[in-house]
Amino acid sequence: MLATRVIPCLDVAHGRVVKGVRFQGLADQGDPVELAARYAEQGADELTFLDVKATVEDAGTMLDVVERCAEQVFIPLTVGGGVRSRDDVARLLAHGADKVGVNSAAIRDPGLIDRIVADFGSQVLVLSLDVRRAADQPSGFEVTTHGGSRGAGLDAIAWAREAVGRGVGELLVNSIDADGTKDGFDLELTRAVRAVATTPVIASGGAGGPADFAPAVGAGADAVLAASIFHSGQCTIGEVKDAMREAGVTVR
Amino acid sequence: MTAARPRVVLLDHGLGNVHSAAKAIEAGGADVTLTADRRQVLEADGLVVPGVGSMAAVMAGIDAVHGGELIGRRLAGGRPVLGICVGMQVLFASGEEGGGDVAGLDEWPGVVRRLDAPVLPHMGWAEVEASEASTLFAGIRDERFYFVHSYAATEWLIDPHPRIRQPQVTWAEHGERFIAAVENGPLSATQFHPEKSGEAGLRLLGNWVRSL
Numbered sequence: 001m002l003a004t005r006v007i008p009c010l011d012v013a014h015g016r017v018v019k020g021v022r023f024q025g026l027a028d029q030g031d032p033v034e035l036a037a038r039y040a041e042q043g044a045d046e047l048t049f050l051d052v053k054a055t056v057e058d059a060g061t062m063l064d065v066v067e068r069c070a071e072q073v074f075i076p077l078t079v080g081g082g083v084r085s086r087d088d089v090a091r092l093l094a095h096g097a098d099k100v101g102v103n104s105a106a107i108r109d110p111g112l113i114d115r116i117v118a119d120f121g122s123q124v125l126v127l128s129l130d131v132r133r134a135a136d137q138p139s140g141f142e143v144t145t146h147g148g149s150r151g152a153g154l155d156a157i158a159w160a161r162e163a164v165g166r167g168v169g170e171l172l173v174n175s176i177d178a179d180g181t182k183d184g185f186d187l188e189l190t191r192a193v194r195a196v197a198t199t200p201v202i203a204s205g206g207a208g209g210p211a212d213f214a215p216a217v218g219a220g221a222d223a224v225l226a227a228s229i230f231h232s233g234q235c236t237i238g239e240v241k242d243a244m245r246e247a248g249v250t251v252r
Numbered sequence: 253m254t255a256a257r258p259r260v261v262l263l264d265h266g267l268g269n270v271h272s273a274a275k276a277i278e279a280g281g282a283d284v285t286l287t288a289d290r291r292q293v294l295e296a297d298g299l300v301v302p303g304v305g306s307m308a309a310v311m312a313g314i315d316a317v318h319g320g321e322l323i324g325r326r327l328a329g330g331r332p333v334l335g336i337c338v339g340m341q342v343l344f345a346s347g348e349e350g351g352g353d354v355a356g357l358d359e360w361p362g363v364v365r366r367l368d369a370p371v372l373p374h375m376g377w378a379e380v381e382a383s384e385a386s387t388l389f390a391g392i393r394d395e396r397f398y399f400v401h402s403y404a405a406t407e408w409l410i411d412p413h414p415r416i417r418q419p420q421v422t423w424a425e426h427g428e429r430f431i432a433a434v435e436n437g438p439l440s441a442t443q444f445h446p447e448k449s450g451e452a453g454l455r456l457l458g459n460w461v462r463s464l
Contacts, residue, residue: 002376002426003396040450045377045398070271076398076448096271098304098400098448121305123373123400169373169400200375222371252377252396 003252004244005045005223006213006237007202008230010035012081013053015061017231033068036077039230042237045252046076048101048172048225054082063095070096078126080172086115093124101172103128104145107152107159110166117167126202127168131156131189132176141189148176156189161196170200172225178206185216185224194220210235210243217249257283258464261296263322264288265313268302268339269447276447280458288317297464299326303338307347307364307403308354310338320357327359332438332464337401340434340441344405359439361409369427372402378444380432382422388435388442388459389422395452397432397444404430404443 011018016030036047047069051062062079069077079092080101089100106112106127116125134142134151141156160171173193175186183206190203203221207213207229216224229235241251260282262274274284277300285292293299301323303310314320326333335343347354347364356364367374377396382389406428408421417437424432424443433442440460446453 002374002378005376067271070269071275074272074276074447074453075450076400076445093269093304096269098269119305119309121309122402123375124304170375198371199373200371222376 001250002222003045003250004217004221005202006043006240006244006251007046007048007223007225008039008044008237009048009050009204009225009227011052011227012049012062012065013051014058015065018052032065033072036069036073039237040073040075043241043252044075044237046078046223047073048078048080050101051079051081059091063091066092066097067095080126080128086112086119089116089120089124093120099124099126099170101126101128103130106163107143107145107154110162113163113166113168122167122169122199125168126170126172127160127163128172128174129156129160130174130176139192141192144176148179157192157196160193164197164199168199170202171197172202172204175205179204181206182208182229184208184212185219185221187215187219190216190219190221210240211247213240214244214247214249217244257281258297258461260284260298260300260461260464261293262286262300262302263293263314263317263319265303265310265317265319267305267310267313268336269304269445270302272447273300273302273336276454276457277461279454280461282461282464288319290318290322293322294325294331296331298332298334298461299323301333301335301339301342303336303340303342305338307338307341307349307356308352311342311354311356314342314357323357323359327438330438332440332460334460335439335441336447337443337445340443341403341405343439343441347403349403360405360434360436362405362407364403364405366403367406367427367430373400374402374404374426375400377449378424378426378432380422380424380444382433383420385418386420386422386435387463388420388433388440388456390459392452392455392459397442397446397449397452397456399424399426399432399444401443406430408434410436
């Protein structure tokens with residue numbers, strides 16, 4: 001039986017970690033690789049780097065970060081943010097990423113999913129969905145772009161089903177409604193995606209404390225992703241796993 | 253004076269996360285070269301065959317560097333080879349993929365099939381059942397390894413022979429039982445990614461390097 005994965009997410013811009021990371025004793029607080037190694041030591045099951053700027057000029061910087069991480073941190077690494085083409089995927093994989101997250105580009109051109117899967121296999125492709133509630137969509141959930149500020153006019157559950165049919169290997173479901181609330185994961189959304197997905201589902205958005213993770217697993221998540229709760233030093237990966245274990249969830 | 257570090261070649265066929273694999277094998281105590289150079293592949297103390305993606309694509313990459321012949325020659329001379337993930341799958345006779353039939357290197361009989369499980373890919377950290385006699389898993393108990401795959405070999409078809417050293421077959425389960433690792437004379441393989449399996453994976457690679 002698989003252990004439920006706990007995945008810290010690092011926002012990276014211009015090769016540095018951005019957004020409040022408040023670890024004590026880090027020689028260089030802003031180095032994504034140093035922080036990744038710290039999380040791996042704490043027991044993180046995977047790492048996600050989100051390139052929040054993803055500008056063309058910066059592409060080389062991000063590739064360098066990915067390469068250094070792959071050479072030093074021996075757990076899987078997913079990289080997302082600004083991935084627009086099959087060639088972007090090829091470059092990230094060649095520099096050591098294990099999986100690549102695709103979001104807006106796949107909404108604009110769903111055929112991108114087919115091309116990536118054909119060339120690299122399902123297992124490299126994580127479809128990232130930023131989802132909010134919308135009464136005008138059949139499922140009540142819509143996909144958004146631009147960090148959740150703009151509706152894509154796409155039913156989130158129908159999109160998840162289509163993407164799985166096209167061969168994505170995993171769904172990263174980020175609840176815009178829950179994100180930043182610290183009220184816990186969006187269980188209703190997690191259940192709705194689980195009901196249509198035959199791939200692993202990663203729940204994201206809303207984690208406020210160690211007790212919030214097990215309910216997401218109960219709602220069907222195969223993995224749980226969080227950022228600020230770890231970066232703030234509020235709790236460690238180990239504390240989150242202890243709470244999950246006490247709640248009866250299998251963790252590594 | 254310390255003994256020389258074993259020389260390991262990581263077969264460069266274009267489809268594998270070679271950054272992590274190279275560093276993880278180095279951490280296990282070997283000097284690693286990424287190459288498909290015929291002489292270096294044949295003469296290395298150990299050869300690692302990486303592989304991610306589809307079996308057809310990895311086979312095409314291996315064919316392009318005459319990998320099948322090189323692996324066969326190494327094995328005929330008793331020289332160790334370690335396949336990882338799709339680098340293990342290609343060692344079987346064939347693979348069912350996308351409804352088709354992909355020829356493998358046929359070092360072992362059997363078909364690599366799509367796992368019968370409700371959620372695929374099988375992605376994450378899973379337990380394995382290794383035998384006490386295993387070299388790869390020596391000293392590694394109650395650890396999980398990182399898997400990411402939808403296909404696997406589900407049957408070990410070589411009958412035990414009383415005069416030949418028993419192959420060690422390690423199993424895991426996702427929907428059904430499948431082969432997680434094999435140690436068969438000079439030829440070893442893991443369906444999981446030791447180079448992505450944290451400390452446990454590094455120890456396993458160290459065990460392999462020490463056996464060279």
